[in-house]
Amino acid sequence: MAYSVLILDDDVDFNSLLTDIFEQADYIVTSLTDPTEALEVFRNTDYDLVVTDHKMPDMSGAEFMELIKHIKPEVPVIMVSGFMENDTIRSLISGGVGGVFLKPLNIFSMLDRTVELIDEAKRLKQNTQSYDVALNEGAAVEVEARGFPFGSFPCKSQSSIDFAERLYNLRNFKSTLSLIGEPGTQFRLICEDIRNFYENEKEHFIYLSSGSFDAEQVLSMVEKAKLFKAERVTCVLLGVESMTGAQKRLATVLSKCVGVFESIDIPLRTIFCANGDLDALYDEGRIDEDLYILMGTAEVCVPALRDCVLDIAVLAQQMVVDIIREKGMSTVSRFEASARDFLSKQPWDNNYEQLRLTVRQVMESNPGEVLMLSAVTSALQSAMLASPRARFEARLSRARVDYVRATSILLGGDKAKVAAFFGTDTTVVGATLK
Amino acid sequence: MQQHKALILRSNRFLGSYLVNKGLLSSADLDSANEKFMQAIRSPELLKNASILTTLLYDLKMLDEARLLDHIVEEYGIGLIDLNQVQLGSLPSTELDLSLCWASSTIPFDKVEETYMVATCYYLSEPVVRHWEGLLNGKVVWYGTSMASMSRGLERLEDVLAAEKAVAEGDL
Numbered sequence: 001m002a003y004s005v006l007i008l009d010d011d012v013d014f015n016s017l018l019t020d021i022f023e024q025a026d027y028i029v030t031s032l033t034d035p036t037e038a039l040e041v042f043r044n045t046d047y048d049l050v051v052t053d054h055k056m057p058d059m060s061g062a063e064f065m066e067l068i069k070h071i072k073p074e075v076p077v078i079m080v081s082g083f084m085e086n087d088t089i090r091s092l093i094s095g096g097v098g099g100v101f102l103k104p105l106n107i108f109s110m111l112d113r114t115v116e117l118i119d120e121a122k123r124l125k126q127n128t129q130s131y132d133v134a135l136n137e138g139a140a141v142e143v144e145a146r147g148f149p150f151g152s153f154p155c156k157s158q159s160s161i162d163f164a165e166r167l168y169n170l171r172n173f174k175s176t177l178s179l180i181g182e183p184g185t186q187f188r189l190i191c192e193d194i195r196n197f198y199e200n201e202k203e204h205f206i207y208l209s210s211g212s213f214d215a216e217q218v219l220s221m222v223e224k225a226k227l228f229k230a231e232r233v234t235c236v237l238l239g240v241e242s243m244t245g246a247q248k249r250l251a252t253v254l255s256k257c258v259g260v261f262e263s264i265d266i267p268l269r270t271i272f273c274a275n276g277d278l279d280a281l282y283d284e285g286r287i288d289e290d291l292y293i294l295m296g297t298a299e300v301c302v303p304a305l306r307d308c309v310l311d312i313a314v315l316a317q318q319m320v321v322d323i324i325r326e327k328g329m330s331t332v333s334r335f336e337a338s339a340r341d342f343l344s345k346q347p348w349d350n351n352y353e354q355l356r357l358t359v360r361q362v363m364e365s366n367p368g369e370v371l372m373l374s375a376v377t378s379a380l381q382s383a384m385l386a387s388p389r390a391r392f393e394a395r396l397s398r399a400r401v402d403y404v405r406a407t408s409i410l411l412g413g414d415k416a417k418v419a420a421f422f423g424t425d426t427t428v429v430g431a432t433l434k
Numbered sequence: 435m436q437q438h439k440a441l442i443l444r445s446n447r448f449l450g451s452y453l454v455n456k457g458l459l460s461s462a463d464l465d466s467a468n469e470k471f472m473q474a475i476r477s478p479e480l481l482k483n484a485s486i487l488t489t490l491l492y493d494l495k496m497l498d499e500a501r502l503l504d505h506i507v508e509e510y511g512i513g514l515i516d517l518n519q520v521q522l523g524s525l526p527s528t529e530l531d532l533s534l535c536w537a538s539s540t541i542p543f544d545k546v547e548e549t550y551m552v553a554t555c556y557y558l559s560e561p562v563v564r565h566w567e568g569l570l571n572g573k574v575v576w577y578g579t580s581m582a583s584m585s586r587g588l589e590r591l592e593d594v595l596a597a598e599k600a601v602a603e604g605d606l
Contacts, residue, residue: 174462279444289443289475293468296447298454298461412440 003048003118004028008038008064009080010056014103018051018080025111035059042068047075048118054081054092062092069096074125074337076117080105094374124337149196152189154318156310159303164193166300171197176255178272178295181302184353187273190302191236194271204230209238213247215260222264232267240274240295241286252290284405284433285413305348305355312348312355313340319359320371331369339373346380404432438537439475441565445538446471446486449559453490453497458505463496470494482536487555491581499580506557506578515553515577517541517587523594525550528570532592538562539584541591542570553579553587 005027009015012033019031030045032038035058042050050068054061065077076098084092089100098120099113146155148168153160170177171194179187188207195205204225208218218235225233237243237251253259255270272295274281282292305312313335320333335343348354361379362371404418408429411417415426415433422429450468453459467486470493474484490497503514524530525545535541540562544551550570556562557578567574579587 170461175465176461278447282443283440290472292443293447293472296451297464297468299451 002026002028004030004046005114006038006042006045006047006050007031007052008035008050008056008061009033009053011053014053014080021105021107021111022051022114025114027114035064038064039067039071042075043071048121049076049078049098049114051078051080054079054084054088062095065092065095065097074121076121078110078113078117080110124341150193151196152186152193153303153308154311154314156314157303157308160308160311163300163303167194168197170298170300173269173298176270176272176294176297178274178278178297178299179302180274180276180278180295180299182304182351183275183349184351185273185275185302185304186352187238187302188236189352191234191271191273195234200231202229202231203234204228204232205234205236207236207238210243210247213237213243213250215250218254218261219264222266222268226266230266232269233264234269234271236271236273238273240272240291241276241281248288248291252288252294255294280405280409283409283413285408285415286433305351306346309344312344312346315352316340316343316355316359319356320363323360323363327363333363333367333369333371335371335376336373339371339376342373342376401432404429408433438534439481441534441561442481442484442537443475444561445556445559445565446484448561449556450486452558456505458502459490459497463490463494466494467496482533485539487539487581503578503580510557512557512576512578515543515579515583517543517553517579517583517590520544520553520587522587522591524598530591530595532588532595534569535591536588538565539581539588540566541584541587542566543587549573549575551575551577553577553584555579555581555584 005022007015007018007022007029009018009031010033015031015033019029022029030041030047032041035056038052050065052061052064056064061079061081065079068075068077073096077096078099078101079092079097080101080103082103084100084102092100098117099110101110101113146164148164150164150168153164155161155164167190179185179190181187191205191207195203206218206221206225208221222233235254237254240248240251243251250260251270251272254261254268255272257264257268261268272291274287274295276286278287278292278295278299281287282289287295305315317335320335324332343355343358358376358380361382362375365375365379367375404422407421408415408418411421415429419426419429450459450464454461454464464486467489470489471484471486474480487497491499506512507514520543522541522543525542528542528545528550530542538554539556540552540554542550542552548571550573552566552570552574554562554566554576555578557576563576
């Protein structure tokens with residue numbers, strides 16, 4: 001399919017040269033010399049790309065671009081000029097120009113960039129359409145299509161759809177279920193989804209983490225659940241790998257309903273939530289063989305955000321809506337297309353938690369109705385760490401942990417051997433692994 | 435056998451998870467099998483035979499072995515072999531670790547040039563496949579076999595290797 005290009009240059013000779021270049025590359029070209037006329041034509045015609053001169057008598061290329069970006073922000077723009085200061089180029093690019101080419105023109109670079117910009121715009125348009133469908137059709141339609149409610153992922157990507165379906169199929173697990181995810185995974189929300197699979201009010205979920213998990217606490221929470229006429233209790237153990245040795249042993253006992261928990265007289269199930277690969281956790285000695293086998297009975301891996309690219313922007317928008325509700329604001333802010341695209345392309349090493357922090361940061365800057373790319377990038381940077389020094393330190397720290405983990409695995413989880421290898425003591429090794 | 439405890443744990447965990455994921459076993463049945471498996475793991479005398487597969491097939495009778503073998507053939511297209519029909523013994527320039535064979539219910543039964551023919555009951559358990567392929571430099575043609583054929587094969591192999599060792603010592 002031939003794409004259409006609008007060329008604006010008051011220099012008739014150069015305009016004709018540009019027209020020839022694009023026509024020979026099979027584009028459908030409209031060439032104009034007057035910016036006001038070009039603006040009118042642009043408003044009434046669909047173009048895939050605009051090429052404009054920068055220096056024109058009545059209106060500069062930058063001004064022209066600003067006007068057309070108000071009309072159709074999704075159409076990419078290339079600027080050509082005889083001379084331009086670096087600062088001007090920088091400000092044009094940050095203002096939304098897709099490419100700046102100085103005369104004499106490198107024709108091949110310009111045509112390559114044209115292809116890239118048009119492809120990128122098409123992809124953005126496609127994402128926007130699926131994003132709009134996701135937001136506009138509403139949760140009710142999705143629940144109807146899927147057959148069950150699911151809120152922790154918008155389920156636009158195959159990985160999250162598969163995950164939701166697997167979880168739904170396992171919802172009636174009898175004794176244990178393990179959720180294994182990367183750091184920053186939204187385990188609690190996922191467990192709330194499992195709870196919402198049941199319409200029955202008598203399913204009761206209790207949440208326990210290293211700070212709140214002891215026998216007394218569990219027994220008292222179960223008793224409380226019984227007061228609410230619970231017919232079954234599901235204990236969610238968050239961050240199993242970070243629990244103390246005693247808590248891990250208690251987790252095994254709890255899941256089997258023996259020992260101190262023998263007196264519990266209603267059906268009880270356990271969901272183990274762990275950050276990290278089970279094998280690695282076992283090799284590092286962070287879970288014992290009992291837990292290792294127990295957690296493997298029904299094990300579900302939570303997809304990382306980077307594996308659910310189509311979910312990210314929708315998830316971010318849902319977070320915006322939550323914040324708006326929380327703050328009692330009246331207008332709903334929406335991410336502009338380039339911001340959504342940017343969000344989708346990030347690796348999100350700390351998954352949901354990092355996305356949540358970034359969105360919160362964006363919203364705290366009182367961004368108005370349109371959440372711009374610049375607000376998102378600066379929020380992400382400050383969420384990631386403010387200074388380059390801190391970023392490097394974090395990178396080195398991660399590398400250090402990786403090396404200690406790898407050595408621990410190779411040395412069979414023996415902390416003394418690992419400590420000897422690094423010429424340090426076991427406390428340091430223990431702290432690093434933790 | 436203790437040195438292979440991690441492999442035994444891992445291979446059985448993977449096998450259990452696989453069977454549940456593929457709908458060949460329920461989570462509740464796996465729970466029961468795991469209970470027995472963990473008892474065996476903790477007992478030095480039982481460790482040699484610690485296997486959820488044995489438990490599921492013979493103790494709890496919760497798994498149909500014919501269905502399991504059909505699944506392996508259909509899903510992975512590997513062949514089946516009856517080790518009772520195979521002459522077992524040591525392989526050229528390969529030192530067989532019998533305890534590893536017991537631990538993983540696996541026997542390399544033939545070698546053609548640099549390629550090994552290996553029979554296993556644990557083809558569905560990735561750690562077993564990975565461990566042996568690493569050990570044999572990846573040149574492996576896999577065969578599935580029944581648990582009965584494997585147990586008998588392991589006992590025979592034990593006898594054959596002992597006899598070979600006795601002959602070798604006699605020669606010295």
